[in-house]
Amino acid sequence: MRRSLVLLLSVLMATLYEGSSQSPVDPLHKAAPQFKRTDLNGRSIDLRDYRGKVVLLNFWATWCASCQVELPRFDAWQKKYGADGLQVLTVSMDDGDAPVRKTVRRLHLALPVVMGDAKLGEAYGGVLGLPVTFLIGRDGVVEAKVKGETDLAALESQVRRMLGK
Amino acid sequence: MRKLLKCVVFVMFAGLAGRVQAQFSNPASGPGSASTVPQAQLMQAAELVKLLKSSGTDRPVVFQVGSLVMFQQAHIPNSGYAGPTSQSNGLALLKKLAAPLKKDQLIVIYCGCCPWGRCPNIGPAYKQLHDLGFTNVKALFLANNFGDDWVSKGYPVERGE
Numbered sequence A: 001m002r003r004s005l006v007l008l009l010s011v012l013m014a015t016l017y018e019g020s021s022q023s024p025v026d027p028l029h030k031a032a033p034q035f036k037r038t039d040l041n042g043r044s045i046d047l048r049d050y051r052g053k054v055v056l057l058n059f060w061a062t063w064c065a066s067c068q069v070e071l072p073r074f075d076a077w078q079k080k081y082g083a084d085g086l087q088v089l090t091v092s093m094d095d096g097d098a099p100v101r102k103t104v105r106r107l108h109l110a111l112p113v114v115m116g117d118a119k120l121g122e123a124y125g126g127v128l129g130l131p132v133t134f135l136i137g138r139d140g141v142v143e144a145k146v147k148g149e150t151d152l153a154a155l156e157s158q159v160r161r162m163l164g165k
Numbered sequence B: 001m002r003k004l005l006k007c008v009v010f011v012m013f014a015g016l017a018g019r020v021q022a023q024f025s026n027p028a029s030g031p032g033s034a035s036t037v038p039q040a041q042l043m044q045a046a047e048l049v050k051l052l053k054s055s056g057t058d059r060p061v062v063f064q065v066g067s068l069v070m071f072q073q074a075h076i077p078n079s080g081y082a083g084p085t086s087q088s089n090g091l092a093l094l095k096k097l098a099a100p101l102k103k104d105q106l107i108v109i110y111c112g113c114c115p116w117g118r119c120p121n122i123g124p125a126y127k128q129l130h131d132l133g134f135t136n137v138k139a140l141f142l143a144n145n146f147g148d149d150w151v152s153k154g155y156p157v158e159r160g161e
Helices: A002-020 A065-084 A098-106 A118-123 A152-163 B002-025 B045-053 B068-073 B088-098 B122-131 B146-151
Strands: A036-038 A044-046 A054-060 A086-092 A113-115 A132-136 A142-147 B061-064 B107-110 B137-140
Touching (some): A036 A113, A054 A152, A065 A086, A065 A152, A098 A113, A118 B068, A132 A152, B088 B122
Parallel strands (some): A054 A086, A086 A113, B061 B107, B107 B137
Antiparallel strands (some): A036 A044, A132 A142
16 A cells, blocks of 8 residues: 555656656647736736637747837738737737837837746747747637748738638 | 039948948847857857766856846756846846856857847857956857757757746
């Protein structure tokens, strides 16, 4: 009995240890990992609320030069395709929100911006290079993952296709 | 004739101004860009992996000079967090962490936040260590980012702080 208990505990410990060292899983073609955060304007952003919309989820940072090029374009797409069901959400991977607020003001962004962290990055497969953009379909499944400097015209075409335009 | 001269001067001035602006708006060639690190001071990932297995004086001190959020997700085992060095607080942290080291200690700095030519942290970190008198500083060359060029290649990582 005692032996069985020790064995059971060992298995449990091994399982727990393995769990903690597991690599993050890429969410491509899987249900988008859920998150709920408060944006820089104090609004609650819950990914669940956007089910039925096409979500462009962009991870960025103030020190990422390519991100500064993309963000104004995403802001324009939100205005252009918002009525068709596009929702752009952005996650800053900066270490603090002060420089983020400054950049949002400088770029005149109207998009929701939430602060990210390691947990959110890992949920999305590890955000270990910026920018990274995920396109989430109306069914909540991640349809595309775009890393690094991207062809924005091609990305816009993909967004339009997902919107059925 | 005078009109023509004015026109030539204007075109020359506009061209020069354009070049100067392009230089500073493009991080790939700006004063703090990764391209300011001399080619001879770059280290390839496979070389660092080998060195990490060594002991004694060959073993480098490794600093991540980018974002803390990225460091927490994954970093090179036993590397110290010393960033982001594109900002003054990051440079101060790097200076503090490097202070007890010998000037000829092999120090490897890495970031991998962005494609190499776009990285805002490596250039200032290298310059700072160089200016502090460190003579054996290498920058880990990560062409695309830390995820693609280190983690995805199966090189060792630690998570957390």
